[in-house]
Amino acid sequence: MTSYRHIDSPLGTMLLRAEGAYLTGVFFAGQKYHPTGIVDSRDLPPAEAAALDRAAAELGEYFAGQRDTFTVPVRFAGSPFQQRVWEALQAIPCGETASYGELARTLGLPPSHARAVGGAVGRNPLSVIVPCHRVLGSAGALTGYAGGIERKRVLLQREGIGAAQQRPVMRAAQAPTAVEFALVPD
Structure with missing residues (x-):
């Protein structure tokens, strides 16, 4: 039921x-x-x-700012690929972000699969609890949130990632030919 x-x-x-x-x-x-x-x-x-x-x-x-992680048991219903992406989202800690390309690399995929990863992120059926709002575009853009960009912005600010605290940095793990930036707290 x-x-x-x-x-x-x-x-x-x-x-x-x-x-x-x-x-x-x-x-x-x-x-x-x-x-x-x-x-x-x-x-x-x-x-x-x-x-x-x-x-x-x-x-x-x-x-209310009293919890950063969730313990309610969840069950995903989606393709095996979607489920892998949604499980990877749960590894992004509160107060941190990742780009779609970084998430693809985490899954063992080349950065060129960022769009496919983005499609799965957008279909996340467990908003907030499975933190798809922590995934940003390659230049730190607030893109692709099914709940709306303004909600994404508020969720990130609630987690301490506000415009005044953001700065672009190049991730050390990225390939030298692909310049990707993510917004991270100071």
Whole structure:
């Protein structure tokens, strides 16, 4: 069974989706790929109620600045490639960013696969909890966030990555022929 719950956040209404004991979706209202026609579930099975309660509580703590990582169990539904990308997103620590090219290299792919990685990042069904907002364009541009660029900017600022704290730096691990920049805190 799949259960749904809407919650309020500082960035607008969010839709949570659970299947069994696992959180399977977190979507901002109006987000690209947002499920349509969804109403809050009633008489939830205990496992789904617990997953939704935990996700709502952890998101509330995150937005209040009291949590930087999430412990609610998640389950991905997507292609094997998408799942690899979404798992790699979870390794980007709060307060840090990566470019799409860096994420591709992390997965053992050449930087030329950055677009494919970006496509998978954009389909991330677990916004905020699986931190796709921490992935930036090659020059540090705030691109490709299904929840909207302004939400991405606010999430990064919440994590201490604000315009006043950003500076372009070249990553040491990159190939000398590919100049990629990422915004990192001072």
